[in-house]
Amino acid sequence: MKFVSTRGASGVSLEEALAQGIAPDGGLYVPDELPKFRAQDFPDELTLPGVAEILLKPFFARSVLRGELAAICFDTFSFEIPIRVVRLPDQRETSVLEVIHGPTAAFKDVGARFLAASLSRLPSNKSRERPLKILVATSGDTGGAVAAAFHGRPGFQVYVLFPEGRVSARQQHQLTCWGGNVFAFAVQGSFDDCQRMVKQAFANDELNARYRLSSANSINIGRLLPQSVYYVYAALCHYRQTGEPLSFVVPTGNLGNGLAAVLARALGAPVGEIVLATNANKTVPEYLATGELRPRESIATLASAMDVGNPSNLERLTYLFGGVGELRDLVRASAFDDAAIRATIRDVERVDGYAVCPHTATAIAALQLMTEAPAPLTNWAVVATAHPAKFDDVVEPLIGRDVEMPNSLAELMGRESRYETLSADAMALGAVLK
Numbered sequence: 001m002k003f004v005s006t007r008g009a010s011g012v013s014l015e016e017a018l019a020q021g022i023a024p025d026g027g028l029y030v031p032d033e034l035p036k037f038r039a040q041d042f043p044d045e046l047t048l049p050g051v052a053e054i055l056l057k058p059f060f061a062r063s064v065l066r067g068e069l070a071a072i073c074f075d076t077f078s079f080e081i082p083i084r085v086v087r088l089p090d091q092r093e094t095s096v097l098e099v100i101h102g103p104t105a106a107f108k109d110v111g112a113r114f115l116a117a118s119l120s121r122l123p124s125n126k127s128r129e130r131p132l133k134i135l136v137a138t139s140g141d142t143g144g145a146v147a148a149a150f151h152g153r154p155g156f157q158v159y160v161l162f163p164e165g166r167v168s169a170r171q172q173h174q175l176t177c178w179g180g181n182v183f184a185f186a187v188q189g190s191f192d193d194c195q196r197m198v199k200q201a202f203a204n205d206e207l208n209a210r211y212r213l214s215s216a217n218s219i220n221i222g223r224l225l226p227q228s229v230y231y232v233y234a235a236l237c238h239y240r241q242t243g244e245p246l247s248f249v250v251p252t253g254n255l256g257n258g259l260a261a262v263l264a265r266a267l268g269a270p271v272g273e274i275v276l277a278t279n280a281n282k283t284v285p286e287y288l289a290t291g292e293l294r295p296r297e298s299i300a301t302l303a304s305a306m307d308v309g310n311p312s313n314l315e316r317l318t319y320l321f322g323g324v325g326e327l328r329d330l331v332r333a334s335a336f337d338d339a340a341i342r343a344t345i346r347d348v349e350r351v352d353g354y355a356v357c358p359h360t361a362t363a364i365a366a367l368q369l370m371t372e373a374p375a376p377l378t379n380w381a382v383v384a385t386a387h388p389a390k391f392d393d394v395v396e397p398l399i400g401r402d403v404e405m406p407n408s409l410a411e412l413m414g415r416e417s418r419y420e421t422l423s424a425d426a427m428a429l430g431a432v433l434k
């Protein structure tokens with residue numbers, strides 16, 4: 001299999017697409033064909049690494065990494081992604097797919113670990129003299145996940161750019177507590193500015209001549225492929241138990257996780273409907289409703305990891321599946337403001353004693369809005385994208401109790417934090433890459 005750019009550049013191998021992140025023409029890499037699976041292609045005993053290995057095999061078919069696929073899947077899916085049943089404020093019960101038990105307590109761990117497991121197995125990345133510089137713009141969770149995945153790996157340096165004052169205190173700590181081969185920068189601007197700076201660095205010939213640059217953002221195909229694995233896994237488990245497809249509600253920002261759900265269904269997994277939930281940054285719901293795409297500056301919300309005004313992966317979604325007419329058949333979407341997020345966090349705690357992060361709250365609000373009570377939600381799963389303890393400053397006052405920190409998170413909080421402040425322009429980034 002080859003990977004082609006959404007803007008037309010010719011195909012590259014999987015390892016090239018992973019290492020480059022973004023295509024030379026500024027486009028995003030997509031597979032040049034989509035294999036089709038049936039439920040019986042997977043064994044009776046389902047495990048995450050096992051499903052991953054079968055699902056990803058065609059994508060690795062002609063890659064130098066194909067002999068390493070099993071090890072890569074094993075490294076990536078080293079933590080549980082359980083489903084639990086939660087009673088919603090409207091009293092209906094639904095499943096929650098908790099992709100929150102990785103080293104940095106957000107779903108971004110999946111993509112980051114896959115990328116690190118893959119890139120560190122490439123012979124070209126064993127050089128200490130010319131390390132691969134991984135640039136990562138983060139709205140809060142990606143940076144920590146990528147830092148955790150690459151920290152201490154020889155041959156790699158990580159440059160984390162986060163928007164100053166727009167990430168939670170614990171997220172910021174998680175971005176800045178690494179040291180060693182991880183460098184953190186507070187950018188005086190929004191996430192969109194961080195993302196623009198990274199894109200400009202990739203478009204800069206001089207920087208590319210001087211350094212080996214790569215990106216670990218959700219624009220990297222190495223984020224997308226492994227994320228489709230947990231949708232396939234959860235849908236297969238549900239299908240085997242009930243004979244029914246499983247529908248998902250996905251908290252959505254840059255649209256990487258939502259696209260992974262669409263991809264899982266396109267690959268043949270028994271996935272039903274896909275609903276995208278956003279915060280007040282409603283570029284995608286508006287596009288589906290009006291047919292008009294109006295990318296804009298992001299606005300700051302409680303669900304800050306979804307503060308994206310110009311979702312990059314829309315380009316991929318459109319390339320793979322078509323324009324707004326086709327997209328309306330693939331997904332539905334709705335947006336929720338901070339008041340709705342607060343009310344949902346409070347109500348889920350009151351009814352079920354279950355704490356959710358602000359991102360997950362948008363998905364719960366969307367599920368209640370877009371499926372009419374009393375219709376049962378037995379064939380639905382909300383995707384929980386971060387542990388509520390990462391957003392204690394928002395969640396704890398609303399639920400009136402402490403949220404217990406997972407051990408991995410508690411350990412990071414004990415480390416010292418260090419970062420530099422950067423102005424929001426590409427020159428500033430170029431200067432610090434030295």
Ligand SMILES: *Cc1c(COP(=O)(O)O)cnc(C)c1O
Binds near residue numbers: 108254305
């Ligand atoms: C990144 C993130 C999202 C948004 O995911 P996308 O793939 O960018 O759409 C949602 N929730 C949390 C907690 C995140 O960290």
